[in-house]
Amino acid sequence: MTQSKPAFPTVELIPLHGAIVTQQPMTLDVLVRITPPAVALKSDRVPLNLSLVIDRSGSMQGQKMHYAREAARFAVENLLPCDRISVVLFDDRIETLVPSTLATDKNTLLEKLRHVHSRGSTALHAGWVEGGVQVSQYLNPAQLNRVIVLSDGLANVGETRPDAIANDVHGLAQRGVSTTTLGIGNDYSEDLLAAMARSGDGNFFHIESADQLPTIFETELSGLAATLGQRVSLGVKPGNGVTVMDVLNDFEKTDTQRYKLPNLMVGSPIQVVVRLQVPALSRSCELMQVRLAWDDAEQPSRQVLRAGLELPLVSAEQFSDFPADAEVQEQVALLMAARARREAVMFSDRGDYTAATDSLSRVRVAMSAMPPSAMLMEEQATLEDLEGDxxxxxxxRARKKAYSQAYNLSRSGKSQPRRSMDSK
Structure with missing residues (x-):
C-alpha cells in the first residue's frame, strides 16, 4: 500500500447568502467545494506509467525543440525507479525513441533526448496513438497511466479531425489512460489540444517560455502522484420548484447528464458554482442535492457521496443580516473571468479585437470593485496582461493564453501554474 486507506472527501454547499426571503423569488449562487481527504503520501507513491509524445515536425526547429527537450528532461529527472516511461516522436512518421521501460537508467534516457531534432510534417494523432499503446502495454489500474503530448502545430497527416481525435482520446481515458497536452509557441491548435485534454481527463498548458516548465511538470507529476479518485462526476438535483440556471464552470457532461470534474487530488479542492433560481417559498425545503461519484483504485466499486442544502426563510428586513459570502463571490468572479476569456476568443475569431479587449476589461474592472484578495489581485494582473496582448x-498569443487560462480557471480556480519565483 502506498498510503493509508483513503477516507472520503468532504462536500460543502456554501450559499452566497445564508437565508432566502420568504415569498420572494431569487437567484442564488451556491459554491460546491469538494475537498479530497488529507492523507499523507509516502515516498513509495503509486507508480506512474507515462508516455511522452513529442512533436518533431519541421516547425519545431530552434527554440521550440529546446523547450520540448527541456520538458522531457524535467519529466525524466522527477521520476522514481518504480515509474515507467516511454518516449514517442512524431512528424510524418512515428518513432518510438524509448519503448516503455522502468526509469532506472535516467542517464541513458536523457542522452537519447539530447539528440532529438526536428523534421517533416505533423502526424499528431498517430503519435498520440503510439503513446497510448506504450502505456497500455503495462496498464495497471493500481498505477496512474498518462500520455503527455508536446506540440507546436496542427495535425496535418493522418487523422486530423478534432472531434474524431477527441473521441479516440475519450475512449482511451475510459480504459484508464488519461491525456495531458502542452502547446508550444503560437501556431498550435489550442482548440484541438484543449479538446484532447478535456476528453482525456488531463490538463492543458500553454508554454511561452522555458521558465514555466519546472512548475508545469511539478504540477503535472505531483498531481498524478497525489491522485485519489478518477472519472469524477457531479450530479446536481434541484429541489421542488427550484431550477438550475447555470453551472459557471462550464464542465462537459457525461452520458447520464452529470458534470465531468477533474481528478480528486490531495491538497487540491474542486470548486463548482451552481446558480439556482429559487421560486417564492412559504416554507423551508431542500433547495438542491448533489451526488459526487468517483473511481478509487483501492476500492472495487464506484464511490458515491451525497449532500443537500436547506436554508431558513426570513423577512426582507432580516435578510440584511445575511451578507454575501466573500469566498462565493470570489469564485463567481474567477469563473466569470474564465467566461470572459472564452468570449474574447469568440470575438477575436470574428476579427473584433476591440470587443475581445472590452470583454476582459469589464470583468477586470468589476473585480477591482470587490473586496481585495491575493487571488483576485493576481487575476486582475493576468487579465491586464492579456488585454495588452x-x-x-x-x-x-492572446488566443492561446486566453484558451488555456479559461480551461485551468474552470477546473482549478487558477489561470495556470506559476513559477514560485520571478524569472531571472
Missing amino acids: YQSGAIA
Missing part, C-alpha cells in the same frame, strides 16, 4: 496585435 490583444491591444498590441499579438492575437495568436
Whole structure:
C-alpha cells in the first residue's frame, strides 16, 4: 500500500447568502467545494506509467525543440525507479525513441533526448496513438497511466479531425489512460489540444517560455502522484420548484447528464458554482442535492457521496443580516473571468479585437470593485496582461493564453501554474 486507506472527501454547499426571503423569488449562487481527504503520501507513491509524445515536425526547429527537450528532461529527472516511461516522436512518421521501460537508467534516457531534432510534417494523432499503446502495454489500474503530448502545430497527416481525435482520446481515458497536452509557441491548435485534454481527463498548458516548465511538470507529476479518485462526476438535483440556471464552470457532461470534474487530488479542492433560481417559498425545503461519484483504485466499486442544502426563510428586513459570502463571490468572479476569456476568443475569431479587449476589461474592472484578495489581485494582473496582448496585435498569443487560462480557471480556480519565483 502506498498510503493509508483513503477516507472520503468532504462536500460543502456554501450559499452566497445564508437565508432566502420568504415569498420572494431569487437567484442564488451556491459554491460546491469538494475537498479530497488529507492523507499523507509516502515516498513509495503509486507508480506512474507515462508516455511522452513529442512533436518533431519541421516547425519545431530552434527554440521550440529546446523547450520540448527541456520538458522531457524535467519529466525524466522527477521520476522514481518504480515509474515507467516511454518516449514517442512524431512528424510524418512515428518513432518510438524509448519503448516503455522502468526509469532506472535516467542517464541513458536523457542522452537519447539530447539528440532529438526536428523534421517533416505533423502526424499528431498517430503519435498520440503510439503513446497510448506504450502505456497500455503495462496498464495497471493500481498505477496512474498518462500520455503527455508536446506540440507546436496542427495535425496535418493522418487523422486530423478534432472531434474524431477527441473521441479516440475519450475512449482511451475510459480504459484508464488519461491525456495531458502542452502547446508550444503560437501556431498550435489550442482548440484541438484543449479538446484532447478535456476528453482525456488531463490538463492543458500553454508554454511561452522555458521558465514555466519546472512548475508545469511539478504540477503535472505531483498531481498524478497525489491522485485519489478518477472519472469524477457531479450530479446536481434541484429541489421542488427550484431550477438550475447555470453551472459557471462550464464542465462537459457525461452520458447520464452529470458534470465531468477533474481528478480528486490531495491538497487540491474542486470548486463548482451552481446558480439556482429559487421560486417564492412559504416554507423551508431542500433547495438542491448533489451526488459526487468517483473511481478509487483501492476500492472495487464506484464511490458515491451525497449532500443537500436547506436554508431558513426570513423577512426582507432580516435578510440584511445575511451578507454575501466573500469566498462565493470570489469564485463567481474567477469563473466569470474564465467566461470572459472564452468570449474574447469568440470575438477575436470574428476579427473584433476591440470587443475581445472590452470583454476582459469589464470583468477586470468589476473585480477591482470587490473586496481585495491575493487571488483576485493576481487575476486582475493576468487579465491586464492579456488585454495588452490583444491591444498590441499579438492575437495568436492572446488566443492561446486566453484558451488555456479559461480551461485551468474552470477546473482549478487558477489561470495556470506559476513559477514560485520571478524569472531571472
